Amino acid sequence: MPNWLLPENIADVLPSEARKIEELRRRMLDNFRLYGYEMVMPPLLEYLESLLTGAGQDTDLRTFKLVDQLSGRTLGIRADMTTQVARIDAHLLNRDSVTRLCYAGSVLHTRPSGLHATREPLQIGAEIYGHAGLEADAEIQELALASLALAGIGKVRLDLCHVGVLRAIIANDEKAAKQAAQLFGLLEAKDIPGLHILTKDYLPATRDALLALPGLYGDIEVIARARKALPALPGIAQALDELQALVQLAGEANITIDLADLRGYHYHSGVMFAAYVPGLPNAVVRGGRYDHVGEAFGRARPATGFSMDLRELARLMPGAERKPAIRAPWGTEAGLREKIAELRRAGEIVIQSLPGHENDQDEFDCDRAVELSNGNWIIKNLG
Numbered sequence: 001m002p003n004w005l006l007p008e009n010i011a012d013v014l015p016s017e018a019r020k021i022e023e024l025r026r027r028m029l030d031n032f033r034l035y036g037y038e039m040v041m042p043p044l045l046e047y048l049e050s051l052l053t054g055a056g057q058d059t060d061l062r063t064f065k066l067v068d069q070l071s072g073r074t075l076g077i078r079a080d081m082t083t084q085v086a087r088i089d090a091h092l093l094n095r096d097s098v099t100r101l102c103y104a105g106s107v108l109h110t111r112p113s114g115l116h117a118t119r120e121p122l123q124i125g126a127e128i129y130g131h132a133g134l135e136a137d138a139e140i141q142e143l144a145l146a147s148l149a150l151a152g153i154g155k156v157r158l159d160l161c162h163v164g165v166l167r168a169i170i171a172n173d174e175k176a177a178k179q180a181a182q183l184f185g186l187l188e189a190k191d192i193p194g195l196h197i198l199t200k201d202y203l204p205a206t207r208d209a210l211l212a213l214p215g216l217y218g219d220i221e222v223i224a225r226a227r228k229a230l231p232a233l234p235g236i237a238q239a240l241d242e243l244q245a246l247v248q249l250a251g252e253a254n255i256t257i258d259l260a261d262l263r264g265y266h267y268h269s270g271v272m273f274a275a276y277v278p279g280l281p282n283a284v285v286r287g288g289r290y291d292h293v294g295e296a297f298g299r300a301r302p303a304t305g306f307s308m309d310l311r312e313l314a315r316l317m318p319g320a321e322r323k324p325a326i327r328a329p330w331g332t333e334a335g336l337r338e339k340i341a342e343l344r345r346a347g348e349i350v351i352q353s354l355p356g357h358e359n360d361q362d363e364f365d366c367d368r369a370v371e372l373s374n375g376n377w378i379i380k381n382l383g
């Protein structure tokens with residue numbers, strides 16, 4: 001095997017793609033700042049216990065583990081930055097007021113989440129701590145859609161779900177409660193035959209409700225259908241009320257309800273959402289409420305947020321237009337240096353030809369050149 005081969009689902013990012021990703025990253029972070037989000041940079045790796053605090057079993061399975069030569073303890077490489085940011089809010093900032101934080105960085109997954117998915121997503125996201133009301137969820141959803149718009153993605157469907165529905169259904173059934181993780185898995189996969197088998201010995205009411213969940217999908221009339229089809233439990237009524245209120249707050253967005261869309265939601269506690277774009281099976285944004293993660297770090301804080309993979313989003317964008325550049329000769333003359341500096345200050349790309357490479361075909365589209373004319377450095381158009 002050649003030694004330059006990369007592992008499966010791990011790839012280099014070449015210049016034109018890297019430029020798209022980086023421009024998008026800057027645009028999104030600048031936009032987060034306009035909404036008042038402060039950037040944080042959690043570490044790439046941590047002690048495993050801390051990394052997995054409050055994170056749930058699927059995060060554990062997705063986390064690469066290694067041994068720390070300094071302490072002998074097991075370290076984990078982050079698979080999701082959200083819980084790290086919750087730790088920062090709970091422990092380091094210690095604020096009581098509303099805190100808005102954002103982040104961008106690589107995460108690693110032991111297994112790809114889809115056939116062609118990367119195992120090294122470039123995760124970017126935003127989180128609000130300290131407000132339990134739906135206004136925070138509405139702001140997060142608006143920001144997620146605004147971020148997609150910055151990537152030129154306007155045709156988005158927002159799928160809403162609420163983990164409270166499933167929690168309320170299984171809370172009344174001891175057997176079901178013990179098998180919560182399996183139930184999440186079957187509902188995620190919409191595995192109806194599997195659900196039939198697993199729920200065989202559950203209380204009839206629990207079983208009927210669980211089997212009804214995968215069919216509770218569609219536009220907002222699903223909420224009314226769910227009120228009829230699901231048991232009249234306070235937890236379910238509250239979850240459906242919250243979904244209804246959020247749909248109203250969301251205004252114009254194209255919203256669907258999918259009460260079984262529980263993919264990847266093992267630390268979430270309330271309203272959850274996923275954004276889909278035409279032609280892609282996987283969600284491009286995932287987010288939702290996770291009020292109990294801060295508690296796991298010793299400081300209960302309401303929390304909601306979203307994250308997405310910049311690499312995936314950049315792939316959906318058209319190729320970035322190339323900005324024409326200016327070629328300049330190599331030289332140490334003060335006039336030349338000053339001319340080049342002035343052009344760069346004005347935002348121009350100036351590429352100096354290194355000695356012996358004056359006729360190289362460069363990657364940039366140079367439509368002008370700096371030349372000496374009658375003792376002055378001038379710009380000449382290259383026809």
Ligand SMILES: N[C@@H](Cc1c[nH]c[nH+]1)C(=O)O
Pocket residue numbers: 080081082125126127264286287288289290304305306307308
């Ligand atoms: N980090 C979660 C999404 C999320 C961010 N904040 C809350 N939820 C994910 O990647 O699925």
